[in-house]
Amino acid sequence: MTKRMVIMLVCVGVLFGAIFGWKAFVNHMMTGFFDNMPMPVANVSTAEATRDEWALSLDAVGTVEAVNGVEVTSQVGGEVAAIEFTSGDQVKKGDLLVRLESRADQAQLKALQATAQLAAQEYDRYQRLFKQGSISQSELDSRRAQRDQSMAQADAQRQQLSYKTIRAPFDGVLGIRRVDIGQYLQPGTPVVSLAQLDPIFVNFALPEQTLSKIETGLTARASLDAYPDQKFEGTITAIEPGVNETTRNVTIQASFENADQRMRPGMFANVTIQLPQSEPVVVIPRTAVAYAPYGNAVFVIQDAPAKEGEQTEQQSEDGAGKIVRKRFVKLGRQRGDLVVVESGLEPGEIIATSGLLKLRNDAPVAIENDVQPSAEATPEPANS
Structure with missing residues (x-):
C-alpha cells in the first residue's frame, strides 16, 4: 500500500468521524431542547368526587x-269458507276469526236431531204403556237408552259443528293470517x-x-x-x-x-x-374517566411543585399552578351521567372532566369551569 493511499484513508476516516460526530452533537442538542421545553398548558373543566347514598339495585x-300467547289452530279438518279478521286486528274473546265449510255437518246434525226427537217420543209412549202394564221394565229401559244415545249423538254433532267456526280464545292482538279462502285445513293447522x-x-x-x-x-x-x-x-x-x-x-x-x-x-x-336498601358511594361524572383496555383512569388535579423562590399560594390564583396526575380507578355501577368509584379516589378530590385526550402525567393545566359536561344521576333523554 502506497503512502498516498494511507493518507487518503486517514482523511476519509477523519471526514466520516466528523460527520457522525456532528450528527450526534446535533441530536444531543435537540433532545436537550425538547426535554427542557415546557409542556403547553391544557384547559380543562373539573369536578369534585362526592359521597352520595345510592339505592342498591x-x-x-x-x-x-x-301474558297469553298462542297460535290459533283448527281443531277439525275443513275447507276455509270465510275469513272474518284482518291481520293486526284487536279482538275480544269469542270473536269469530274463520268459518269452515259446514253444510254437510249441518245436514248431519238435523238428521241426528230428528232421530233424537223420534226416540224421545217413543220413550214417552213406552212410559204410558208401562204404566198400563202393557210392557216390561226392560223394554222401557231399552227405549230410554235409545233416547239417551240419540240425544248424545246429536250433542256430539252439534259440538263438532261448533269447531267449524274458529274463534279468539281471549282478548288480544292478532298477527299475520296464514290461511286463504278455499284452503283445506288439517286439524292443528295454524x-x-x-x-x-x-x-x-x-x-x-x-x-x-x-x-x-x-x-x-x-x-x-x-x-x-x-x-x-x-x-x-x-x-x-x-x-x-x-x-x-x-x-x-x-x-x-x-x-x-x-x-x-x-x-x-x-x-x-x-x-x-x-x-x-342503600349504600354510601363515591361518584364522579362519566366524562372524567379515561377508559382503556388495560385499566380505567382519572386525572387528579394537584398543585404544581413550588419552584425555588416562588410562593405556592400565588400559584393557585385563577387555577394557575396546577398539574394533573393520572390515577387508575376501579369503577362500579352507573346511573345517568354518574359512575361509582369503588377504589382509587377519595371524596373531595378534584378531577378533570374534559380535555382528557391531551393530558399526561404532570401536565400543567388551567381550570375553566364556564362550560361543564352533564353530570346528572337521572338525566332526561336530551341529556342522556
Whole structure:
C-alpha cells in the first residue's frame, strides 16, 4: 500500500468521524431542547368526587313475553269458507276469526236431531204403556237408552259443528293470517297468532345469592333497544320456587303495564331491580374517566411543585399552578351521567372532566369551569 493511499484513508476516516460526530452533537442538542421545553398548558373543566347514598339495585337481562300467547289452530279438518279478521286486528274473546265449510255437518246434525226427537217420543209412549202394564221394565229401559244415545249423538254433532267456526280464545292482538279462502285445513293447522299485550311479562334470571334480597312487589325497570330513551316500570309478580341446577340462577317474572303496546313478545330487555336498601358511594361524572383496555383512569388535579423562590399560594390564583396526575380507578355501577368509584379516589378530590385526550402525567393545566359536561344521576333523554 502506497503512502498516498494511507493518507487518503486517514482523511476519509477523519471526514466520516466528523460527520457522525456532528450528527450526534446535533441530536444531543435537540433532545436537550425538547426535554427542557415546557409542556403547553391544557384547559380543562373539573369536578369534585362526592359521597352520595345510592339505592342498591340488581341488573339482569330478560325477554318480553305475552301474558297469553298462542297460535290459533283448527281443531277439525275443513275447507276455509270465510275469513272474518284482518291481520293486526284487536279482538275480544269469542270473536269469530274463520268459518269452515259446514253444510254437510249441518245436514248431519238435523238428521241426528230428528232421530233424537223420534226416540224421545217413543220413550214417552213406552212410559204410558208401562204404566198400563202393557210392557216390561226392560223394554222401557231399552227405549230410554235409545233416547239417551240419540240425544248424545246429536250433542256430539252439534259440538263438532261448533269447531267449524274458529274463534279468539281471549282478548288480544292478532298477527299475520296464514290461511286463504278455499284452503283445506288439517286439524292443528295454524291460522293466526294471538297475543295479549297489556299487561305484559318480562322474565329474567338472577344468581341464587340474590334470593335473600328480592321479593314480590319490588319495582323493576326495563329498557329496550327499540326505545333507548324510554324506561318501562313494572313490579315483580312471581319468583320461581326452584333454582336451575345447571346455572344456579332463579327465574323472576315482572309485570308491566303496556297500554301503548310498545313492549312486544320476544324483545330483549335490560332489567334493573330497585332494592329498598342503600349504600354510601363515591361518584364522579362519566366524562372524567379515561377508559382503556388495560385499566380505567382519572386525572387528579394537584398543585404544581413550588419552584425555588416562588410562593405556592400565588400559584393557585385563577387555577394557575396546577398539574394533573393520572390515577387508575376501579369503577362500579352507573346511573345517568354518574359512575361509582369503588377504589382509587377519595371524596373531595378534584378531577378533570374534559380535555382528557391531551393530558399526561404532570401536565400543567388551567381550570375553566364556564362550560361543564352533564353530570346528572337521572338525566332526561336530551341529556342522556
